[in-house]
Amino acid sequence: MQVLKFGGTSVGKPERMKAVAEIITRNDEPKIVVLSALSGTTNALVSIGQALASDKKEEATRQIAELKAHYEVFIKALLATDEKRSEAFEIIKEHFEFFSITLKISFNEALNRDILAQGELMSTKLFTLYLQEAGINAALLPALDFMRTNEEGEPNLERISADLTKKLKDFKGASLLITQGFICKNYRGEIDNLQRGGSDYTASLIGAAINASEIQIWTDIDGMHNNDPRVVDKTFPIAELSFDEAAELAYFGAKILHPASIWPAQKYSIPVKLLNTMQPDAKGTVISKSTNSDDVKALAAKDGITAIKVKSSRMLLAYGFLRKIFEIFEKYKTPIDMITTSEVAVSVTIDEDEHLEKIIAELSQLGQVEVDNGQTIICVVGNFVAERKGIVNKIFDALEEVPIRMISYGGSRHNISLLTDRVNKENSLKKLNEHLFGL
Ligand code: ADP
Ligand code: ASP
Ligand code: MG
Numbered sequence: 188m189q190v191l192k193f194g195g196t197s198v199g200k201p202e203r204m205k206a207v208a209e210i211i212t213r214n215d216e217p218k219i220v221v222l223s224a225l226s227g228t229t230n231a232l233v234s235i236g237q238a239l240a241s242d243k244k245e246e247a248t249r250q251i252a253e254l255k256a257h258y259e260v261f262i263k264a265l266l267a268t269d270e271k272r273s274e275a276f277e278i279i280k281e282h283f284e285f286f287s288i289t290l291k292i293s294f295n296e297a298l299n300r301d302i303l304a305q306g307e308l309m310s311t312k313l314f315t316l317y318l319q320e321a322g323i324n325a326a327l328l329p330a331l332d333f334m335r336t337n338e339e340g341e342p343n344l345e346r347i348s349a350d351l352t353k354k355l356k357d358f359k360g361a362s363l364l365i366t367q368g369f370i371c372k373n374y375r376g377e378i379d380n381l382q383r384g385g386s387d388y389t390a391s392l393i394g395a396a397i398n399a400s401e402i403q404i405w406t407d408i409d410g411m412h413n414n415d416p417r418v419v420d421k422t423f424p425i426a427e428l429s430f431d432e433a434a435e436l437a438y439f440g441a442k443i444l445h446p447a448s449i450w451p452a453q454k455y456s457i458p459v460k461l462l463n464t465m466q467p468d469a470k471g472t473v474i475s476k477s478t479n480s481d482d483v484k485a486l487a488a489k490d491g492i493t494a495i496k497v498k499s500s501r502m503l504l505a506y507g508f509l510r511k512i513f514e515i516f517e518k519y520k521t522p523i524d525m526i527t528t529s530e531v532a533v534s535v536t537i538d539e540d541e542h543l544e545k546i547i548a549e550l551s552q553l554g555q556v557e558v559d560n561g562q563t564i565i566c567v568v569g570n571f572v573a574e575r576k577g578i579v580n581k582i583f584d585a586l587e588e589v590p591i592r593m594i595s596y597g598g599s600r601h602n603i604s605l606l607t608d609r610v611n612k613e614n615s616l617k618k619l620n621e622h623l624f625g626l
Pocket of ligand 2: 194195223224229230306368369382383384385386387
């Protein structure tokens, strides 16, 4: 089986949804098709949740009405027959009845997650109706029946695999199954999600759970580009990436992939293709076990980074000092991205600052602590063999004028990371594009 995931822009307009139907019926290979919400919907749902959380009922009512009007127009353009249109209106009515209820009951985080789940629930139902109207044999596979996270909020792959395999037996003979990306149930059995952009993660988890032959991520661009196309004008698609390279890029800000979406595919060596719904025949990017090049492949940047420096002339070289520092981050479940050390200080970066104050308070018992917010990690990804000289030189030449706060090199052969203030991001990506790719 193949797993094909279509993102928000790929299903965001009726004509795009129809193009998706064409793509998934180009061959007879059995498929699980994962859909995101229509583009804009999840943002609208986040905003409705925020209005409800701050008790702005009128604002929430207005936004809900706006969203409903959007779906009504969408349905009329998507479906042609009165029968399917009225089925679709009935479905939408049920979801918007739920939104009306949210206006009347007290708000809490579980309700908010339920609100966020409505986008994928609606997009998959509407798409399935369209397929039925077009005479295409397809069935809806509810993600909430098998996609599950554990107490840590992490997907439980073994359980997902067991539940999904069991579930698929109910669909014997169906070669097109449509399911929701992003949404899941948590260990308490409540509706939850895999974080923004999580439909990629859903696709990869399903791929791993059923040992799919291939995972295809269909989006609005022809693959992973060598630099962030939102920031830099001249970029090009990369034909091949290794799992490690793709994981680094996703983790360090390449929005085309959810940060965690590579490991499930990598675990079972399932190739991942990044493809463009607007140009279905473009080659895109193939992510697989290994690639043959040993060069710089791509750049990415991750914002919202906090750098923390602990200075302690007394203790740094003492046995166990680093452990004490790491234990504090572990205690507050805060992952560290970059780390550099000198004889008198350790610098680390984090991107989750929920527990920052408590972390600083505890670190202060070990030494003097300095904190810089608003930093960006610029990540250069490729396959860097130590013998290949010159890459670091080129990076330094490119960033001659940019103040660099930290550098991490040698941790893996796939990544050189640099930390700078957010204000330097655009310039750094452009300059690196010139020096590393001649663009
Ligand atoms: P979808 O809705 O299909 O999930 P996303 O918006 O999440 O799509 O991801 C695709 C977008 O990722 C592209 O339109 C592009 O702007 C952005 N992007 C950021 N970095 C890269 C990169 N290195 N290569 C390709 N796209 C990138
Ligand atoms: N709809 C969700 C989001 O916008 C998940 C996704 O599109 O991947 O974040
Ligand atoms: Mg996405």
